[in-house]
Amino acid sequence: MSVEPKLTRFNQSVLSKYQIYNSIFMTLPFDTITKTGVLLPLFHETCEKGFAQGDNPTTIVDTFFQKYQGRRSEESQINLLFRFIQYIERQVVLFDAIEDAAFPIVNNMDGIGTLRHLKEKATSENQLEALQQYLEEFKVRIVLTAHPTQFYPGSVLGIITDLSKAVKENNLNGINDLFAQLGKTPFFKREKPTPYDEAKSLIWYLENVFYKSFGDIYNYIQTNIYDDTQKHNEIINIGFWPGGDRDGNPFVKPNTTIKVAKKLKQAILKKYYADLKNLRRKLTFRGVEERVIKLETILYNFSINLNTEKTITADELLNELLSIRDVIEADHQSLYINEINSLINKINLFGFNFATLDIRQDSRIHHTVFTTVIDKLIENNHPSFPKNYHDLSDDEQVKILSEVSGDKIDIDVFEDEMVSNTLKTIKAIKKIQKTNGERGANRYIISNNQTALNVMQLFAMLKLVAFQDDLTVDVGPLFETIPDLENAPDVMEQLYSNPAYRAHLEKRGNKQTIMLGFSDGTKDGGYLMANWGIYKAKERLTAISRKYDITAIFFDGRGGPPARGGGKTHQFYSSLGPTIEDKEVQLTIQGQTISSNFGTLDSSQYNLEQLISSGISNRIGKNNEAMSEEDKIVMNDLAETSYTAYKDFKGHAMFIPYLERMSTLKYYAKTNIGSRPSKRGTSDKLVFSDLRAIPFVGSWSQLKQNVPGFFGVGKALKAYEDRGEFHKVEQLYKNSKFFKTLLENSMMSLTKSFFDLTKYMSKDEEFGAFWDIIYNEYLSTKSLLLKLTGYKELMENEPAGRASIQVRESIVLPLLTIQQYALKKIQELEKAEVRDEEQIKIFEKIVTRSLFGNINASRNSA
Template sequence: MNDAGPASSSAAPSAFATRSVKEASAWLVEQLLLVVERQLPEIAPVLRGFSAGSKLTDYEMGRTLQAQGILFQLVSIAEQAYAMRRRRHIERERGHDQLLGTFDQVLAGAKRAGVTADEIRAQLQTLRIRPVITAHPTEAKRVSILEKNRKIYLLLRELESTRWTDRERNALGAQLRDQVELLFLTGDLHLEKPTVEHEVAWGLHFFSETIFDLAPEVLATFEQALAKHYPDETFEVTPFFQFGSWIGGDRDGNPFVTNAVTRQTMRDNALASLNYYRGRTTELGRMLSISPRASHIPQMLRDELEKRLSALKDASSIRARNQMEPYRQFCNLILYKLNQTLLATRGEPTTDQRYANADELIADFKLMEAALAEGRSAALATDLVRPLRRAVEVFRFSTVRLDLRENTTRTTHALADLWRATRENDPPQVDSAEWRAWLDEQLQTPPLSIEERERFSSETRDTIEMFELVAELQSKLDREAFGSFILSMTHSVADVLGAYVLAKEAGLVKQGSKGVYCSLPIVPLFETIEDLRDAPAIMRELLAIPIVKRSAQRQGDLQEVMIGYSDSNKDGGFLPSNWELYKAQARLTAVGLEQGVAIAFFHGRGGSVSRGGAPTGHAISAQPAGSIRGRFRVTEQGEVVSFKYANRGTAAYQMELLASSVFTHALKSEREDALIPRAEFEQAFEDLSSAALRAYTEFVGDANLVLYFQAASPLEEISLLNIGSRPARRFGAKSLADLRAIPWVFAWAQNRHAITSWFGVGSGLKQFLDERGEPGLELLRRMHADSRLFRLVLDEVEKALMLVDLEIAGKYASLVEDVAVRESIFAKIAAEHELTRAMVLKVTGAATVGERFKAYKARLDDRLSTINQVNLEQVELLRRFRSAQDENARELIKIPLLLSISCIASGLGATG
């Protein structure tokens, strides 16, 4: 990418539609280089690869790194536009049902396989998919940058068209160049650490740009595919595709998420959806200019309109407008009530009727649909009104279902305060029988009075008030405003029962016809290897406890369990983490069947492969048979959010891909040979995992690893990047065990070691083959062919190996001052890397790493020369930053250093 050659004409190409992604990328990069030559010619030779950057000033180095980061952004935009164009080409040439990842393709296959309409209906009843937007500190791009990237994407798409004249095309090209120039002139870094409020605005940005419009389209697309492949059948497609969020509700290790912040977050989320409905209803009213002279207006609409107008305190303005256009008048009535609802949501006084809940607004749109259908305008009902009704069903009055998350350390502290208030002495150990008996007792007793709570610490009162917020805002904003309470680092049954006790203190435990239940789902999060292994026994015991069982029954005989990819990887390495996650899901699914409650999994994935970020379709298809059953929640974190939802075409594809993959697994997983458990494969996986875990834990257990990691990576400097409100460490600790998984992955990726996605795999494979010989190799090759999970693991390890560069890694290692530590740790990494490469090639039969992934390798190769250059620049910046004699000298180096971190993250396409 830094050898673009001499400047070429800045005129817009004749048609991007006929150009390859490489040509489109080269043209965009050339526009940036022309901007740089005009704005800051001193750095242009470095960007063009004609000279090194060693003679640049700190300011010029910073601008060079910023420009290199923009290069990656432009290439990524070109790739997204090309991918969208390619999908359209396939649809035109072969048909929509040949396009992978679509409902059309899934249902065409189902029909050919003899899947009946009744089977489809059965799956639709339980289908529930919810991506959950989170604010983990992994997004290095500001919203201002995202907005400019979006404009560049749209202009690039416009240039694909062949309808423009040369004059019009050049005008579009000029607009695009302006956006590139603005990108170069816009600060690339957050000057201040973002607040939670900033993160809420960042999350809502994607809803206003794409998600509000496109999520309802997922439902419509599914309905169209069903009608096409099962034309004589009727189906009820419920609003199965919704969004969740942790932004403003995730308190785990983030002291800035307070109850006041959560309250404001809920208000902002509600206002976002209400303002969207107001805008869309205004558009709808403009379109539905239907006159009684031209169309039959059903009497039920006339009657309802008059009834509503008569009930208003001041209906004169609505009566006076559009007197001969009843549908417009009805839209004006909806707008009137929406405006009153907006006032109430903002905390301002209302003067007339407002919507008490989203169901009332849904009912109004359904009435309009029925009236249009009766008036022989069913197509208008389907095309104009139903999408807006679907939007309200999906987003309601809260935009997202906000999850609350807290750590067991905090909940246990609150419970200890509660013990002291009821027992007048210090609590016993939380794993004692006495503690467990007390929890059971507390679930049967009424909540303490406000006066009794005064004895609690402020932290405990804050925790209970968090639960109280749920009951309050569910009634004020929307009954589905909250998703669930996630309990991080769940280790025992007592941990979960403790959360029920705190919910009880807040009034969320209610009396039902069959006994008490909790109205807010309590979801345990199992994160470490040990906790994943303990999870089935914990859930078996929990589901035998009446309040837990009844609470699950109130949720539709459903108990959600969250599983963590990040911490299990940090805890045990890549292969053991994947195997333990797989086993936990299979065993928990069996526990659910045994207890008569479906276990639904919430997958805590990140963007990098180390944190579960594998390709959507492949990752879902590799889950254990029967473990999904149409219910799927997954976190969408940081850069993943902007990649998936920044542009309409990509967002529509990603949503449909996720939904169709989940639906496919629900339909096929229990009848597919590929997912039938095979004892031979499972034992092999167990042996591989055990050996890989030993190698990994021995490595991370090295007493000198922390010293090496801190010196040979920008671990500490990453915390200076203002990319998230959350601290990098929980509770201020500085041990490796307490370091969050995100900076752990982030820093190992920056220094090109990338150990989190491959270390231990080579040792595991070698020990397996040493013990089993040729029959073992034959078995592993069969597993690679027939086991989806093993294939996924090995494929992602191989892709990760393509990111490793030991020569560059060695430059980072040179930052470790202790020679013995440096040589010892680096030698272990180099040896395991070489072993892993050799073992992966032996099993797959490939001659070189990456030859099986030609498209991925080509994309990576386009970036690597620039990434490598920035890595070398970063090493020197780290050396200078750490040896600076005073704060002024450090400040001069800090901006270029942080830009180097941002640039490498952009080039790799993932941070943490």
């Protein structure tokens, strides 16, 4: 372990290397006409100096061309700006690769929060049995989603991996070749990916990262913490949304879901085959070799063709390997026993499904589908549904739905595409369970869930369509908005009190998945209120679930940056007290968070171990105390004040026009980074409720204003300062890890803000006053957070994280300048008496292209 401080390790292993390799990169002749590599540092310097003296982006770009490129034609100037964008995108990739290569040096792989540290601490405190007990019932599930916050196509991800390896080995020739490859590899997609494309790109991580890192973690726990070869609680598992998540994505069809499930099964069979192939070279003993060869042959054929004649089930594969292990233990001195155990462990972890496909759909879609289905059933005199069903109260409908019986319904009679697809999706779940095992697809999430009726409609549909005898699917309501979060405990009590639903839960191990939407919650209620609203909902949901002897499994829909409920994830989970159920940690991992936190074997193992240890402080050693009533009053008051400020801000007459005309919001749809439409609804007019959290947060990020990560925090703190009660907030900060973690994540949003970029907007006749509101809240939040923490600068407690952000922000500064320059040009051209459509198109293309590098540069947002 290095004894140098983390910042020193970062400077030596990341910053210095980046400066060296970047200078090599800048001299490579990707393009013979313009000296892009020579001119970009000059442009970067012009940007830095320009903003320091208060210039706007237009002045900065014009100054650069006058000073260094006076003879260039206008067309040639535009071409150079496009070249700059291409170079900067690749600088970001270079920095990613260097940071990935240095990950185990910068982060202490045996430090606090790692399994080795946990074991040593537990052993020294005579708590090893308690640790074993904890690991026997605790689970972490990370759920990969296809939400589009990552712009790298698969080919570029491959280059990052190879470049990272070459940097680790200081392989200059390899680095040079990869730079050249990088220069010629397209960074953006000309066509939108299909949901199946998205699934394939995420399966890359399953095959290349998670298969090994999950296996290594499980092996370590088995051999070092339990010191045996027994099967234990799986501890870590993986969920998967591409191909299953149809909320707002009309392109996810039932066939897509089945196709993705097949791909997942083939992918895991190929991994088992590769392991068996390696084992075959080692297990060359009489009575063993032929058995391994037989298994290898079966798996090879099965992985190529799932319909091959000679197949094997996961249980048969496991039993044969266990039997082979017994022979080796008895007759061959346990030679290579660890390798066999490792494969057995992986089969226990991944089965024949690799990841569990979740299905997700909006409650409003279900309601429409269900109404159509009920109408048809009533028409056909179905015994479960009276003629006046639609006139009954919600409670009466719930009672009927819980007692649904009778023959399965014929889904072919429904002609409406949405109805047909929804019902066929339920059949697809049943089919996947038959081919991939129950874990292949056994959970259905209802987004925008508001009532118990929403849950019971799906409960009844699942039974009517495919699961009449035995419902092997968990129904998970997703509560997102602030009012829905407040109402959630009542909804769950209604369900727990329902005898039929209660009986279903008993069959499912008395566990109930409840999903909570951080990113839409933040968009709806602002930063403090969303997080506090979810905290309070979790406390109340824990209490109501425990009352009915149900274990609540909280599944958090967390985005990457703090503005979408992300931030330092393991710190967040370790800050929750004993009043919140914590037997399982489940969270969505999306976009650049997948590549930044789990994209390499080192980062994946480190961050998974941090999540595993996150809840342990509530069980072993010092308990994380529940928040005192006094602190809760202050926290609640802060959240309410910030919510009011955020709601007023959202309701400002200029809020939507500002996003529409001054930000990059409308350009997100043109980037072709995800299969989902960039907003809900079909209206041409921008309606706040139709906005998806990702383009909403992303647009603020491109402006370098990061509003959803801090707006209202300053107002809330200021209220206490003005009342002379700031000591109460200081007390809360000292007492509550939860509050502390929230504010530290908010500091990250502030650190990534750069108001000099858009200062010119303050002089705008229409939007000047609105820009001032945002800027003043930024200044107020920053100064009050520094006062509260006693820091001299933001993120003072995380110098390496701060340094990483600063380098990334510096790399994209010219990119942001170009983007703002183009946006300003578009505004001018649109106001002109005669519109030059060609020119507008060119500048719109610059804006769209500049989105990529800026988003990718923000990868350390999680």
